[in-house]
Amino acid sequence: MSQTIRVLVFGTTGTGKTSLCNALTGENQKVSNDALGVTFKSYTYEEVEISEGKSLIITDTVGLNESARGSVPSRDAVKALIKLLQDSKEGYNLLIQSFRIPRITQAEENNYEFFVKTISGSKIPTILVASGCENLEPMSKWKEENGNTFERMGLEYKDIICSCFASGGRLASVYDELRDESRQAVIEAIEAYATVEPVKLYTTMESFMILLKRSWNWLAGWLGVDKLMFQLNEPLIQLLIRIGFSREEATLLLGEVGVPTSK
Known part of the structure; x- marks a missing residue:
């Protein structure tokens, strides 16, 4: 019996969400530099097989960008929220918060509070994918040195995956190797922590x-x-x-x- 795992990826612009999703699905969606925030603009990727008997459906959504706070029209925000909830009617097996090292900002706290606590009611397991770790050896070093900081801030993750999803340039061959390593690590975490059935955000x-x-x-x-x-x-x-x-x-x-x- 096959299992379809539904994942919502969120985080501020520039944290590597789209690069992460492209690496997991094999698609090549354009990386957005839109910093308007609170658009909840989302894209759902085609279902892909990640291992025998397991497939993945990823929805990549724009999170709360601190620079846009207080400047987004309420009309746009409420309309976007309604659409986000409508598009989430099937529920999710896992949430992934995208984060770029090194600094943990207020934006990470706000996104966690909104997506993990407010929308999902803390009922859906969440992992953190930290990008920008290509200069560390091993990449997991960042988690070992900083993982406890999230706990002290009340941000609870099933796991923190240190990753690199960069590509191109003079270090293309190095990036390719690190990207493959990161992709496998994230897939293993998805399989380990996703719920058996999608957790519905609402039923009526x-x-x-x-x-x-x-x-x-x-x-x-x-x-x-x-x-x-x-x-x-x-x-x-x-x-x-x-x-x-x-x-x-x-x-x-x-x-x-x-x-x-x-x-």
Whole structure:
């Protein structure tokens, strides 16, 4: 019996998410330099076999970029959040946070808080893939020296994989070897820590709305628009109108995701 493992990869721009996903899937998606943040722009790769009886479906999504905090229009943010949750209806077996050494920033904490705790409710195992370790021998040295720092910050990972997914240039042959080593290490971690069945983020429209309200209220606080948080028993369409959507726009958006306008 085969197993399909669904993985969500998140992290700030420039941490190597797309390079990681390309290496795992064999695709060649363009690496984005978009630093706008809170777009949740995502791409789901074609399913690929990673070992006998196991295949992988990866969704690569843009995380929270600290430089964009407070500058992203609320209309864009709430629309993107609704789409992200809709695209996640099948659930995930594993979360991967992408991080680039050496400095652990506030962005890592915010992304962990939003994706791991707020959206998944800490129900989905998470690993950290630390890129930029090509100058260390062995690459795992960074984990040995810095792994405890994440624990002290309350960031709990099943494992930390030190990696290099760089390519090209004068060190192309060296990068190729390190990239193959990193790919194998990440695949082994995926197989070791992924749940047997995908963990669904929601199963009914009621649970979808609970998750959406919880996620939006966290995000609204991060964006600095506390006044636009969900009010008690407020219908979603009313929130969208408060944020700046016309009633027609709000009705159309809710229809696209299958949410009754009374919700």
